[in-house]
Amino acid sequence: MRTPSVLFLALILSLQACKSTDSGGRTGSVSDGHAQISNELVTLAEVVSVDPATRVIMLRREDGSPLRAKASAAVRNFDQIAAGDTLRVKYQETLAVTRLSGEEAGAPAEASLTAARAKAGAKPGASLGLAVSVRVKIVSIDREREIVVFSLPSGELVARTLVTNEGREFVKGLKVGDSVRLDYTENLALSVEKL
Numbered sequence: 001m002r003t004p005s006v007l008f009l010a011l012i013l014s015l016q017a018c019k020s021t022d023s024g025g026r027t028g029s030v031s032d033g034h035a036q037i038s039n040e041l042v043t044l045a046e047v048v049s050v051d052p053a054t055r056v057i058m059l060r061r062e063d064g065s066p067l068r069a070k071a072s073a074a075v076r077n078f079d080q081i082a083a084g085d086t087l088r089v090k091y092q093e094t095l096a097v098t099r100l101s102g103e104e105a106g107a108p109a110e111a112s113l114t115a116a117r118a119k120a121g122a123k124p125g126a127s128l129g130l131a132v133s134v135r136v137k138i139v140s141i142d143r144e145r146e147i148v149v150f151s152l153p154s155g156e157l158v159a160r161t162l163v164t165n166e167g168r169e170f171v172k173g174l175k176v177g178d179s180v181r182l183d184y185t186e187n188l189a190l191s192v193e194k195l
Contacts, residue, residue: 025039025040025041026038026039026040027040028164028165028166029166030166030169030170032173033098033099033173034096034097034098034099034170035096035097035166035167035169035170036094036095036096036097036166037094037095037164037166037167038092038093038094038095039092039093039094040090040091040092041090041091041092042088042089042090042091043061043062043088043089044062044086044087044088044089045059045060045061045062045067045086045087045089046059046060046084046085046086046087047059047081047082047083047084047085047086047087047192048060048066048083049083050081050082050083052078052079054070055070055071055072055073055075055078056068056069056070056071057069057070057071057081059087071124074117075117075124075126076117076118076119076120076124077118077120077121077122077123077124078124080122080123080124080192081123081124081192084194085123085192085193085194086192086193086194087190087191087192088189088190088191088192088193089188089189089190090187090188090189090190091186091187091188092185092186092187093184093185093186093187094183094184094185094186095182095183095184096182096183096184097167097170097180097181097182097183098180098181098183099173099174099178099179099180100135100178100179100180100181101179107135107153108153109132109133109134109135109152109153110132110133110134111130111131111132111133112129112130112131113128113129113130113131114127114128114129114130115127115128115129123191123192123193124190124191124192125189125190125191125192126189126190127187127188127189127190128187128188128189129185129186129187129188130184130185130186130187131183131184131185131186132182132183132184132185133181133182133183133184134152134153134181134182135153135179135180135181135182136150136151136152136153136158136179136180136181136182137150137151137177137178137179137180138150138174138175138176138177138178138179138180139151139157139176140176141171141174141175141176143171145161146161146162146168146171147159147160147161147162148160148162148171148174150180
């Protein structure tokens with residue numbers, strides 16, 4: 001049986017149907033020329049056992065199901081993980097859209113990636129963050145079918161169905177030819193804690 005990496009473990013824990021959310025899950029807002037939608041999930045898993053020789057950690061998810069994970073050599077302070085500890089996984093994503101004035105349109109796409117891990121001697125933990133910002137031009141709006149088509153700076157056309165009330169409300173104020181900035185962020189944080 002192949003053992004998942006710690007990052008894959010975080011994704012499994014985050015994307016499984018878990019009971020726990022510290023914040024309200026999905027939130028959204030719309031104001032003049034701006035809309036934002038955020039999703040957040042927090043889930044916990046109990047450390048059942050740790051095998052230092054193989055770096056394998058046995059976990060119990062909130063639903064009681066077991067999960068086996070192998071910590072790579074990059075996991076700093078592995079020796080501090082013990083049975084009874086809790087692995088907290090927090091995942092958050094946000095999409096913000098803003099209608100731009102003519103002079104703001106046409107800027108190239110921007111992206112950044114960040115990563116951090118626990119300091120030497122601290123309980124193990126890590127975080128990853130991604131931010132992407134791109135300016136697009138509205139090519140067509142099908143209000144009846146709730147579909148918006150926009151062009152990327154490369155000229156590629158992208159069609160999206162409006163699936164949230166915030167998106168539908170934002171598009172009410174748009175017209176063909178408008179420029180819009182899309183800002184997407186995604187963050188994942190893992191921490192081992194004594195609860």
